[in-house]
Amino acid sequence: EPEVTQTPSHQVTQMGQEVILRCVPISNHLYFYWYRQILGQKVEFLVSFYNNEISEKSEIFDDQFSVERPDGSNFTLKIRSTKLEDSAMYFCASSEDGSNPVGFGPGTRLLVL
């Protein structure tokens, strides 16, 4: 069964550094998402992406965040200048048509020191 994959599985960075989290969505899916989960808290929506542009974003997704689909398979989340509070598990997800169940990747655990 096709799965969403994410790299790296863990990333440790210094505050103020840029990080890029990578995802390969399920191949026939058209909607892509990033969610995050701070330890012990709920899964929170960051951004959705469709047709090569952001379709929705939350208040969390400020100017420090950006997303890109640089080729036909990868979907990336960039954090330009990381803050301590960016430490979280970041999940990539994809959906066939935006209303079907979203498949989640295994996550990237980001630790900002």
Add this chain to the structure above:
Amino acid sequence: EDQVTQSPEALRLQEGESSSLNCSYTVSGLRGLFWYRQDPGKGPEFLFTLYSAGEEKEKERLKATLTKKESFLHITAPKPEDSATYLCAVQAADTGNQFYFGTGTSLTVIP
């Protein structure tokens, strides 16, 4: 105000002891309610989608039901391998394609 509330926060069951998890929602124009299972350090794993009140879905020992205000995840004769956090998420007409998640119910099944 939270749009999705799950209860209880944590539940400990003896193996074979059936119970139910609750997910209450306050969104308008529900497009879908989704149940996920999350194991520690892993991404949510899809279980069920419910679209309209009265709908029921079953998978092995799990059964999900939906009313106009809440959903229940019934666990019949649970086994230790059912131990996980169960997440409820909703998609609503006024929130586009994004999912709103509850905080989850952490289920522990004791052998």
